[in-house]
Amino acid sequence: MKALLIVDVQNDFCPGGALPAPRANEIIPVINELMDRFEIIVASRDVHPPETLHFDKWPPHCVDGTEGALFHPELNILKIQKGFHKGTGNEDDGYSSFEATNENLNKYLLERKVTDLYIVGLTTEYCVKTTALDAVRSGYNTNLVEDAIAAVEPGSVNEMDAINEMKNAGVQVISSGDIQVD
Numbered sequence: 001m002k003a004l005l006i007v008d009v010q011n012d013f014c015p016g017g018a019l020p021a022p023r024a025n026e027i028i029p030v031i032n033e034l035m036d037r038f039e040i041i042v043a044s045r046d047v048h049p050p051e052t053l054h055f056d057k058w059p060p061h062c063v064d065g066t067e068g069a070l071f072h073p074e075l076n077i078l079k080i081q082k083g084f085h086k087g088t089g090n091e092d093d094g095y096s097s098f099e100a101t102n103e104n105l106n107k108y109l110l111e112r113k114v115t116d117l118y119i120v121g122l123t124t125e126y127c128v129k130t131t132a133l134d135a136v137r138s139g140y141n142t143n144l145v146e147d148a149i150a151a152v153e154p155g156s157v158n159e160m161d162a163i164n165e166m167k168n169a170g171v172q173v174i175s176s177g178d179i180q181v182d
Ligand SMILES: [Zn+2]
Pocket: 046, 048, 054, 058, 061, 062, 087, 093
């Protein structure tokens, strides 16, 4: 069974937000269209408390209860079956979707016999990367949909390093056009 994992498509990671990936808006239609090709669709969100050590490293973003923490309004959230909240503690970075605290993502996927994960969302260098690396470590056939992710610094060395680190770990980099309907 395959599943679509949407990472952090939240207002604060989109243009106009606190920590934006400049091209985030371009991937949202691609993700919406991809949802038609999956039976299992889950999504993670950064849900930070107002005060957290995480904000020593980053500008405050995705604070619980604020507009910035919400999914981008153009994302078709009706098709998302379960949301996973991460970074919810005050010492908790929560980069990876597998660090969700409201529910165990790995357990949720195993219960649904998921073997193949397709990762999309924000941002390439941070939460997408750590999620993909955790997915490989957890034993999933892990696919990164390159036209459905966006970086904080597009075209940067950091972005290229992140893609290479994922590839070297065993992540398959594919295009949304490669994914067939179940
Ligand atoms: Zn965060």
